[in-house]
Amino acid sequence: MTEKPLNNRAWFFVLPVLGFVLFSSIIPVMTVVNYSVQDTMGANSFFWNGDQWFRDLLNPATTIGARFNDALFRTLAFSLACLAIEIPLGIALALCAPRKGWAVGISLVVIALPMLIPWNVVGTIWQIFTRADIGLFGATLVGTGLRYNVTQEPISAWMTIVVIDVWHWTPLVILLSYAGLRAIPDAYYQAARIDGASRWAVFSKIELPKLQKVLVIAVLLRFMQTFMIYTEPFVVTGGGPGSATTFLSIDLDKIALGQVDLGNAAAMSLVYYLITLTVCWIFFTVMTQLERRRDV
Amino acid sequence: MRNGTLPKIVFIVYVLILMTPIYWLVKMSLQTNTDIMSGLTLFPRHPTLEKYFEIYNDPTWVHAFGVSLSYVAINTVIAVAVALPAAYAFNRYRFIGDKHLFFWLLTNLMAPAAVFAMPFFQLYYAVGLFDSIWAVVLAHCLFNVPLAVWILEGFVGGVPREIDETAAIDGYSFPRFFILIFLPLIANGIGVTAFFCFMFSWVEQLLATTLTSTHALPFAAVMTRAYSVSGMDWSLLAAAGVLTMIPGAFVIWFVRNHIAKGFALGRV
Numbered sequence: 001m002t003e004k005p006l007n008n009r010a011w012f013f014v015l016p017v018l019g020f021v022l023f024s025s026i027i028p029v030m031t032v033v034n035y036s037v038q039d040t041m042g043a044n045s046f047f048w049n050g051d052q053w054f055r056d057l058l059n060p061a062t063t064i065g066a067r068f069n070d071a072l073f074r075t076l077a078f079s080l081a082c083l084a085i086e087i088p089l090g091i092a093l094a095l096c097a098p099r100k101g102w103a104v105g106i107s108l109v110v111i112a113l114p115m116l117i118p119w120n121v122v123g124t125i126w127q128i129f130t131r132a133d134i135g136l137f138g139a140t141l142v143g144t145g146l147r148y149n150v151t152q153e154p155i156s157a158w159m160t161i162v163v164i165d166v167w168h169w170t171p172l173v174i175l176l177s178y179a180g181l182r183a184i185p186d187a188y189y190q191a192a193r194i195d196g197a198s199r200w201a202v203f204s205k206i207e208l209p210k211l212q213k214v215l216v217i218a219v220l221l222r223f224m225q226t227f228m229i230y231t232e233p234f235v236v237t238g239g240g241p242g243s244a245t246t247f248l249s250i251d252l253d254k255i256a257l258g259q260v261d262l263g264n265a266a267a268m269s270l271v272y273y274l275i276t277l278t279v280c281w282i283f284f285t286v287m288t289q290l291e292r293r294r295d296v
Numbered sequence: 297m298r299n300g301t302l303p304k305i306v307f308i309v310y311v312l313i314l315m316t317p318i319y320w321l322v323k324m325s326l327q328t329n330t331d332i333m334s335g336l337t338l339f340p341r342h343p344t345l346e347k348y349f350e351i352y353n354d355p356t357w358v359h360a361f362g363v364s365l366s367y368v369a370i371n372t373v374i375a376v377a378v379a380l381p382a383a384y385a386f387n388r389y390r391f392i393g394d395k396h397l398f399f400w401l402l403t404n405l406m407a408p409a410a411v412f413a414m415p416f417f418q419l420y421y422a423v424g425l426f427d428s429i430w431a432v433v434l435a436h437c438l439f440n441v442p443l444a445v446w447i448l449e450g451f452v453g454g455v456p457r458e459i460d461e462t463a464a465i466d467g468y469s470f471p472r473f474f475i476l477i478f479l480p481l482i483a484n485g486i487g488v489t490a491f492f493c494f495m496f497s498w499v500e501q502l503l504a505t506t507l508t509s510t511h512a513l514p515f516a517a518v519m520t521r522a523y524s525v526s527g528m529d530w531s532l533l534a535a536a537g538v539l540t541m542i543p544g545a546f547v548i549w550f551v552r553n554h555i556a557k558g559f560a561l562g563r564v
Contacts, residue, residue: 006390013385014397016378017441024438025404028415093310096303105552109545110311112491113318116544118499118516121537125321128332128530136320139336167317172492176447178555179488183454185559213450221443224406276406284399 035266053267064264070243071251072275078158078247079226082165086222087215089166090173095203097178108178111171123235126164130236150237154244157237161245164232169225173218180214181207209294216287220280227276248272318541324534332530347535357518357536363508364498364515365543367429371436372493376486379444384474386445387452388460398449401442413506420507431507432514436497443496444489451485454559487554494547498540515540 037051059065097111098104114122129135130150132142141148148156184207192202230249233239239246239254246254252272255265324332326343351357385391386398416435417426425431459481463473479486501516508514515536522533548555 004388004390008391010385010389010391010394013381014391017382017401017445018397020374020378020434020437020441021401021404024416024419024435025407027419028412029407031415031418032412093307096307096310098304098307099556099558104556105549107307107311108548108552108555110315112495112544112548113541114314115495116498116541117318117321117537118501118519118540120501120516120519121321121533121540124530124533125317125324125537128324129317129320134333134336136316136336136338167314171314175488175491175555179484180450180454182556183451183482183484183559210454213453214447217446217450220402220446221405228406273406277403280402280406281399284402 032266032269035263037263037267053263054271057264057267057271067251068248068268068271071246071248074243074245075227075229075247078162078165078229079223081162082169082226083219083222085162085166086170086173087219090170090218091177091211091215093170094174094177094181095207097174099182108175111174113171114168115171119231120235122164122168123232126160126232127236130160152241154241157241157244160236161229161233164236165226165229168232169222172221176214176218177211180211184210212287212291216284220283223279223283224276227279321534321537324531325538327531329529329531347532348539350532351535351539356513357515360513360515360518361539363429363512364504367432367436367504367512367514368494368497368543370429371433371440371497372490374433375437375440375444375493376448376490379441379448379489380479380486381474382445383448383452384478386449388457398445401445404442405439407438413502416503417506426507427509427511429512432504432512435503435507436500439500440493440497444493447489447492448482448485451482454485455481481559483554483557484559487551487557490551491544491548491555495544498544 037053056062056064057068060069097107117125126137130138130148132138132149138148138150147153150157150160188206188210189202192206197205228249229247230253233245233247234250234253237245239250249272252265252268255268323338323340325347326340326345328342328344328346331337331341386394420426420431420435425434455478459477460473463477468477499516501514504514505517505520508517519533519536522529522536
């Protein structure tokens, strides 16, 4: 594949995007940066606090540092668990989905439904659905003899949030992969058929590489969303029992709104933002390199 | 590739599992609050449409539904329209700062909304857009425009560059080529992007409620009525939840043929 042509006039194609995004991003970001280096005594009086918030936060020996550390690992584990289930499941189901006829429209609509429900309602559905006395999910699990109790068992609570996320967001991976699969030219499949390629060969040599770009987006989106998960655990478990489901954003919210500790919260959200950024950047760079190597 | 029987069964089982919580939501919306709390039943004992009528007969709910629909629709159109040429530029050309800019766009999706709500409020208040649908439209562009650029770029990359070259040789001007030849080729991507923009704007609650007060109150804000002092109105919230699924379901129904459209290299 030849190198892309250099053309700085392409900037004109990008300018509208830049305008729309910059308008909403620059000022709010700067305000948060500003908060993160100050302390507040309320009543809009701020004073300079330098890098103290950051030093406390990154030192596990302090209370806030230990708390941040715990929440961070809890959140990373949660993100990884969700990605490990949703991505393979989403690709598999996209391959199973109907391609022609009346079933296509209905399948797409049904798959899309969970994503269209406001997140607090999603939480509410599951809050009822997982109760042993009035919810099908809870009653079934308890009926099979499991010690399932969202409000008292940390493992139940944690697993429930993962189940909710899988239910809620696997459709995103399915829809992206499905559209990506449909965009593969028929000629590729015909060539594979002539070569007598196995189903697995078609998947690993044609479908997966062609899906790469779409999957990179799916992984990044899912990572960012799971890493920032807030509403579902807030509604279903409230971060408990204990701190089993106190993910970063819930902790952040407790500090920012509960304790009105704006400086700490802003510092925390900046560190949190930088972690998200770094993980995404590494993943994106590695994937782009892989793609380039394959194209050469 | 043709589908066999096993994939069909797997898919049907998945759809059934996926539908159970949604069925539970619909069931709850048809029950009274006492019925919901009184025990486990697979079907509502005394089904009633009471809560749906309550929403339908209340101008606040109806107005809020319209408000939500308008800012989501405007936002989706803007996001897809500005993202299309940008996605093309990012995929087809090199230009100064292209890679940095592309990644920077993504970073806008990483902001924890809770912290940014206050600065957003201050910003839109200062420019006089507070409590108008335009505030929400612009605020949602922050994440929907980058999202649209990223998804569309992936689909632009799926179209062989020879197609652009052939069209140029055939004497197509760039705008004609882009609209008549190129856009139909990435119809799958446009369909799925439009749906995702619609969906993410539709379910976003924090910014939408922070940036509005009375005139442009979104549906999600009115929904908080279900959490009152007298206790949680489960069945009202469920009915509202069922109603919120409908517009998005229509959107995906209308773009279904684009998403499922096969890729045929017709002209080459």
